[in-house]
Amino acid sequence: MNRRLTITTLAAAVALLVTGCTSPTPQTSASPRLEDLGHVHGIVDAGDGTVLLGTHTGLYTLTEDGTVAGPVGGHDFDAMGLTRAGDIFYASGHPGPTTPPELGAPNLGVLRSTDAGQSWEPVAFTGQEDFHVLTASGAGAIYGIGSSSITVRTSPDGGATWIDGAELPAADLAVAADGTLYAATQEGVQESRDAGATFTAVPDAPLLYLLEADSGGGVVGVDTEGSLWRLVDGSWTRLGTATGTVQALGVTADGAIVLLDDRGIVWIRGTVSTTALPASAS
Numbered sequence: 001m002n003r004r005l006t007i008t009t010l011a012a013a014v015a016l017l018v019t020g021c022t023s024p025t026p027q028t029s030a031s032p033r034l035e036d037l038g039h040v041h042g043i044v045d046a047g048d049g050t051v052l053l054g055t056h057t058g059l060y061t062l063t064e065d066g067t068v069a070g071p072v073g074g075h076d077f078d079a080m081g082l083t084r085a086g087d088i089f090y091a092s093g094h095p096g097p098t099t100p101p102e103l104g105a106p107n108l109g110v111l112r113s114t115d116a117g118q119s120w121e122p123v124a125f126t127g128q129e130d131f132h133v134l135t136a137s138g139a140g141a142i143y144g145i146g147s148s149s150i151t152v153r154t155s156p157d158g159g160a161t162w163i164d165g166a167e168l169p170a171a172d173l174a175v176a177a178d179g180t181l182y183a184a185t186q187e188g189v190q191e192s193r194d195a196g197a198t199f200t201a202v203p204d205a206p207l208l209y210l211l212e213a214d215s216g217g218g219v220v221g222v223d224t225e226g227s228l229w230r231l232v233d234g235s236w237t238r239l240g241t242a243t244g245t246v247q248a249l250g251v252t253a254d255g256a257i258v259l260l261d262d263r264g265i266v267w268i269r270g271t272v273s274t275t276a277l278p279a280s281a282s
Contacts, residue, residue: 031067031068031069032060032068032069032070033068033277033280034264034265034277034278034279034280035279035280036057037053037055037056037057037060038055038056038057039055039056039247040053040054040055040247040248040260040265041054041055041056041078041079041080041081041082041093041132041247041248042054042079042081042082042083042248042250043248043249043250043258043259043260043265044082044083044084044089044250045084045250045251045252045253046061046116047253049063049064049252050062050063051250051252051258052072052082052084052089052116052117053068053070053248053265054079054080054081054082054091054093054248055078055079056078057071057076057078057096058070058071058072058074058075058076058077058079058096059071059072059073059075059079059082059091059117060072062265062276062277063276064256064267064274064276065276066276066277068277072116072117072118073117073118073119073120074098075096075099075117075120076096076097076098076099077091077093077094077095077096077099077103077108078093078094078095078096079091079092079093080092080093080094080130080131080132081093081130081131081132081133081134081144082134083134083135083136083142084136085136085137085138085139085140085141085142085158086138086140087114088112088113088114088136088140088158089112089113089114089116089117090110090111090112090113090123090134090136090142090159091108091110091111091113091117091120091134092107092108092109092110092111092129092130092131092132092134092144093107093108093130093131094106094107094108094130095108102122103120103122103126104122104126104127104128105127106127107125107127107128107129107130107147108122108126108127108130109122109123109124109125109126109127109128109129109131110122110123110124110125110129110131110134110142110144110159111123112158112159123158123159124155124159124162125146128146128148129144129146129147129148130146130147131144131145131146131147132145132147133145133170133171133172133173134173135172135173135174135175135213136175137175137179138175138177139179140156140157140158141154141155141156141157141175141179141195142154142155142158142159143155143173143175143181143195143196144173145168145170145173149167150167150168150169150170151164151165151166151167151168152164152165152166152167152168152170152173152181152183152192152196153165153196154195154196156195163195163196163197165192165195165196165197165198166192166196166197166198166199168183168185168190168199169185169186170183170184170185170190171184171185171186171209171210172184172208172209172210172211172221173211174211174212174213174219174221175213176213176214176217176218176219177213177217178217179193179195180192180193181193181195181196182202182211182219182231183199183211184208184209184210184211184221186207187201188201188202188205188207189201189202189205189206189207189208189211189221189231190202202231204236205231205236206221206223206227206229206236207223207224208221208222208223208224208229209221209222209223209224210222210246210248210249211249212249212250212251213251214230214231214232214251214255215251215252215253215254215255216230216232216255217232217233218230218231218232218233219231220239220249220251220257221249222242222246222249222259225241226241226242226243226244226245226246226261227239227240227241227242228240228241228242228257228259228268239257239268240268240271240273242259242261242266243261243262243263244261244262244263245261245262246259246260246261247260247261248260255269256268256269257269258276262279263275263278263279264276264277264278264279265277
């Protein structure tokens with residue numbers, strides 16, 4: 001593998017994820033289409049066969065059969081970061097035209113919702129930070145990298161207090177069930193077992209740019225060539241290949257992988273792929 005080429009590819013993919021917001025197409029149908037959402041930044045399991053999409057125009061729910069609704073709660077903020085810890089959802093990004101000023105401007109910092117996105121309250125870094133990289137553990141710890149630095153910031157208590165950890169230019173972070181924090185970097189996947197204070201390289205890891213915690217206990221990721229990988233018990237298994245660049249990745253509680261690639265938003269169960277929300281035909 002040409003290391004220089006893959007690093008360049010990773011940088012290009014990260015640039016797409018970070019700057020990929022475009023003005024959405026005006027909605028012309030009762031049910032939003034993929035192109036109406038502008039750009040999808042995050043996919044988070046919302047339970048009951050539904051995922052929550054963090055988009056340029058707010059949050060939307062999507063079921064496996066393709067039913068899409070939103071924006072949830074009428075919120076129109078640009079959800080650059082979106083994650084979940086138990087029954088609590090966290091988001092970050094930029095305010096939209098009708099976002100209440102108390103949620104933060106020009107950056108949202110970290111927001112919290114206890115009702116699946118119907119309402120939000122500011123938690124930390126209000127007006128200061130835009131966390132494109134944001135993840136949380138089942139135990140309630142939050143990890144993020146803000147727009148002002150490459151410092152991994154950690155809150156062990158749901159956002160009440162924060163600790164500065166390692167300086168790491170990571171494209172994505174994910175927390176496994178055992179508390180290990182994984183980071184996708186240009187030097188390969190790295191892991192931290194001290195809540196982001198230090199990181200070490202994960203042996204034999206593919207060069208990933210998206211990571212998500214896996215319901216099986218490990219993590220799932222996408223490499224710079226579009227292949228899907230799963231890490232369980234220290235071993236990497238290739239799961240298949242996406243179509244084109246993967247813009248967003250999620251894993252549901254029942255083990256399905258949900259991603260956005262050139263086909264649209266796709267549910268993957270084992271070897272079966274179903275396009276729930278197709279990309280525009282144009």
